[in-house]
Amino acid sequence: MLTILFDGIAYGMLLFIIAVGLAITLGLMNFINLAHGAFAMAGGYITVVLMNRYGVSFYLCLPIAFLAMAVVGVVLERTLYRRLYSASHLDQVLFSVGLVFMSVAAVQYFMGGQQQLIHLPPELSGRTEIFGIGVGRYRLFITIVCAVLVVALQLALTKTRFGSQLRAAVDDGRVARGLGINVSTVFALTFAAGSGLAGLGGAMGAEILGLDPNFPLKFMVYFLIVVTVGGTSTITGPFLAALLLGIADVAGKYYVPEIGAFVIYAVMVIMLVLRPHGLFAREGGR
Amino acid sequence: MSAVLQTRNLMKRFGGFVATNDVSLSVEQGARHALIGPNGAGKTTLINLLTGALKPTSGRVILQGEDITDLPPHQRVRRGLARTFQVNQLFPEFTPLEAVVLAINEREQLGASAWKPLVRYPQVVDEAAALLERFGLSDVMGERTSRLPYGKQRLLEMALAFAAKPRVLLLDEPAAGVPEEERHEVLAIVRALPSDVTVVLIEHDMDLVFSFADRISVLVSGALFTEGTVAEIAADPRVKAIYLGEDA
Amino acid sequence: MTVIGETTAAVSSTGPEHVAATQLRRRNAWRAYEIVLWLVAIALIFMLPSKALLLTEIAILALFAVSLDLVLGYAGIVSLGHGAFFGLGAYVAGLFAMHFFPEPVTGLLVAGLVSGLLGFVTSFLVLRGSDLTRLMTTLGIALMLAELANQMAWLTGGADGLSGFTVGPILGLFEFDLWGRTGYIYSLVVLFLATWAARRIVNSPFGLSLKAVQGNRVRAAMVGVPAKSRIVVIYTIAAVYAGFAGALLTQTTSFVSPDVLAFHRSADVLLVLVLGGVGYLYGGIIGAIIFTLLRDWFSVITPQYWMFWIGLVLVIIVMVGRENITRWHTFLPAPIQRALARAANWRPGPKIGGGQ
Known part of the structure; x- marks a missing residue:
């Protein structure tokens, strides 16, 4: 029981790390980016290739995945995404679905359709007893890394100058521009960070979420749930939403495997109807 | 004469800001009632409360003796309360003909009919044509609205409101932004509105107000400052002070 | 509707009501390209008998895309889950033929009815919220349905799909043949009737009010249009159409694959519609032709x-x-x-x- 809870937390943390970039894209630029999962998938495949073909250490792969996806993110943002900020939501959806399809087919072409496996370092495999609860070491590792990242993100957002500029821009882009904040640069950097985090999450999640070419499609809804349920006005909203989703999904698949996913979608739809601005949104917020 | 449109102690707060402060207004049947006031006096908020675009914090809106405070905008329209917008709110892709046909259809409760084409409702077509002619739009009825000159767009605004056969027509700065050479046409049509339709005019242009209205209410800071006939308001030194204070 | 270079008729001898009537009549007059399109579709029965299966596919996809156009182009709802209605129609048609009655027109109508029912119920969920929440809601409903079909293997055949039913002759008269000729004619007739009806609907006062809601929702309310009830109606009609399309697929292939509810259906049909153009009905049909030909061509490579x-x-x-x-x-x-x-x-x- 507690093991499941813990697995759910680790799972939720991963979802959050991957989806947090999406929350910013949506909150800052009102851009519906359905291709966010493709960044996570790419991060995962980078790790798989580096580890399995070139024998690079797992610990080194994680920052590489982050940096690689951050660079890819900033390049795509500057070349393609930025042109669509003022486009209609339909155009954004079409564009990002197109990217998803391309990434799925490209990965299929280069890597094949099978599930990818990575061999975790020995110290991360197996289980450990903590306070009498059996806890997977790798999940513990993920939880710790993600928790550190969440704290770091929260601090970066609240304590740094960049963070306050970002929050101002999310709150009201026009006012922020009026205050002399370079929203376009703020956003490019944030997009890079968001893509990098997705890549990192994908790299760490390869073992838990599974990694195959359909990854961006399979998890698209999950990332969107995190963002829509959590709202885009805070970082704690998506974080709580991700934890809830993670626990619910793990528990659902364990206890009621027949209807697990169904319940998640049903709850999502009900939630969206009752609280279209997110579960944790301020009243009257966006 | 009886009141056709009334508000009772109408209040609207946005956070701590009181946009409409305890306004009790009474508009007589057939009146030409002008609402004036300096910028930020809450004229547009008041209009939005009357038409249902905003919900009041407290107070009631009464149309022909019926409390319409809780009705959505489209049902207020059906009960005879129509408005024009200060900034054009039109259907850019429609032709004036389509727009007017739409408005008449909705008034006649035909909007849910989903089978016969528009042309098969001859009374609607005839009325639309007559309406377009009255508002000086016959020669452009087939143009796209977005391509019309601004003055024509203002006229279409009024034609659309008028198509609802309103008992009360709220005109929000009908001549605002219209270039000088098109202005006389707009004003002539405002003056020629039939006398059984009650008109509430929100206007900045004092010449237009004094030549058109028979009764004037002055709003200041969201509250009703004073009310009277044109002569009374024109002679009121306090009103002059408010306007001079603002214009200077 | 985009009409190339249309100019306003200058009629000096008649009054404005005649001009008005003329212009309104012109709105829903049949255009040359429409007539050509249908004539070509009929001619293909005889000219390309070997391609009847491909043509059937185009007709079904076209109907599905016309249905999405009603949702996107006329109700203004960006849906990522329109496949739900298609898939439901497909399964209902299969189950109906298997357990009740093999005659396809009856099955088609039943499938449309059931899909329409789902459309009606779920339309209330897409009335509120932003594009994003609508997109998620529609996607969520489609995923729920796919999950349901997958889990209820006793009814739907699960991942193996639904097979082992036979589709009887149309109206008891026309047997489906191996080359797909009957299937194509059947699909084409359904597509034509559906498009014809949709054409009437969008050119009616109701259709005009839908366009008005899309063009300017605030103003539409101020001329008295109850936007919500109008959207419910068109969304329901669109669901019926998608159900028809799904049923046609089932009946012409005698098989229901779980793929009918897959996400890519909803995404593909969006692409189809966008290829042909949103908001004038024929976009779906033209898009379906382009899409299917493109796919055929790419698939070879x-x-x-x-x-x-x-x-x-x-x-x-x-x-x-x-x-x-x-x-x-x-x-x-x-x-x-x-x-x-x-x-x-x-x-x-x-x-x-x-x-x-």
Whole structure:
């Protein structure tokens, strides 16, 4: 029981790390980016290739995945995404679905359709007893890394100058521009960070979420749930939403495997109807 | 004469800001009632409360003796309360003909009919044509609205409101932004509105107000400052002070 | 509807009510391209009998895309889950043939009815919220349905799909043949009737009010349009259409694959509609033709990686701009444009109004 809870937390943390970039894209630029999962998938495949073909250490792969996806993110943002900020939501959806399809087919072409496996370092495999609860070491590792990242993100957002500029821009882009904040640069950097985090999450999640070419499609809804349920006005909203989703999904698949996913979608739809601005949104917020 | 449109102690707060402060207004049947006031006096908020675009914090809106405070905008329209917008709110892709046909259809409760084409409702077509002619739009009825000159767009605004056969027509700065050479046409049509339709005019242009209205209410800071006939308001030194204070 | 180079008829001898009537009549007059399209579709029965299966596929996809156009182009709802109604229709048609009655027209109507019911119920969920929440809601409903179909294997055959039913002759008269000729004629008739009905609907007062809600929702309310109830109606009609399309697929293939509820159906049909142009009904049909031919062509080159090309097409369309794609003719030399304009405005019967 507690093991499941813990697995759910680790799972939720991963979802959050991957989806947090999406929350910013949506909150800052009102851009519906359905291709966010493709960044996570790419991060995962980078790790798989580096580890399995070139024998690079797992610990080194994680920052590489982050940096690689951050660079890819900033390049795509500057070349393609930025042109669509003022486009209609339909155009954004079409564009990002197109990217998803391309990434799925490209990965299929280069890597094949099978599930990818990575061999975790020995110290991360197996289980450990903590306070009498059996806890997977790798999940513990993920939880710790993600928790550190969440704290770091929260601090970066609240304590740094960049963070306050970002929050101002999310709150009201026009006012922020009026205050002399370079929203376009703020956003490019944030997009890079968001893509990098997705890549990192994908790299760490390869073992838990599974990694195959359909990854961006399979998890698209999950990332969107995190963002829509959590709202885009805070970082704690998506974080709580991700934890809830993670626990619910793990528990659902364990206890009621027949209807697990169904319940998640049903709850999502009900939630969206009752609280279209997110579960944790301020009243009257966006 | 009886009141056709009334508000009772109408209040609207946005956070701590009181946009409409305890306004009790009474508009007589057939009146030409002008609402004036300096910028930020809450004229547009008041209009939005009357038409249902905003919900009041407290107070009631009464149309022909019926409390319409809780009705959505489209049902207020059906009960005879129509408005024009200060900034054009039109259907850019429609032709004036389509727009007017739409408005008449909705008034006649035909909007849910989903089978016969528009042309098969001859009374609607005839009325639309007559309406377009009255508002000086016959020669452009087939143009796209977005391509019309601004003055024509203002006229279409009024034609659309008028198509609802309103008992009360709220005109929000009908001549605002219209270039000088098109202005006389707009004003002539405002003056020629039939006398059984009650008109509430929100206007900045004092010449237009004094030549058109028979009764004037002055709003200041969201509250009703004073009310009277044109002569009374024109002679009121306090009103002059408010306007001079603002214009200077 | 985009009409190339239409000019206002200058009629001096008649009053404004005649001008008005003429212009309104012109709105829903049959255009040359429509007539040509249907005639070609009929001619293909005889000219390309070997391609009947492909043509059937186009007709079904076209109907599905026309249905999405009602949702996107007329109700203004960006849906990522329109496949739900298609898939439901497909399963209902299969189950109906298996357990109740094999006659296809009855099955078609039942499938449309059931899909329409789901459309009606779920339409209330898409009335509120932003584009994003609507997109998630529609997607969520489609995923729920897919999950349901997958889990209820006792009813749906689960991952293996639903098979082992036979579809009887249409109206008890026309047997489906191996070459798909009957299937194509059947699908074409359904597509034509559905498009004809949709044409009437969008050209009616109701259709005008839908366009008004899309053009300016605030103003539409101020002329008395109850936007919500109108959207419920059109969403329901669209669901019926999608159900028809799904049923046609089942009946012409005698098989229901769980793939009918897959996400890519909803995404593909969006692409189809966007290829042909949103908001004038024929976009779905033209898009279905382009899409199916493109897929056929790409599949020859790289059968497995067809998805990549769809994706690329989507990205390019958005980058070039959808309006530029549907207005391709404005890049043609002026004489050709004028000829096209004449062709598009041409219609049978006596000339109405002035014309050029």
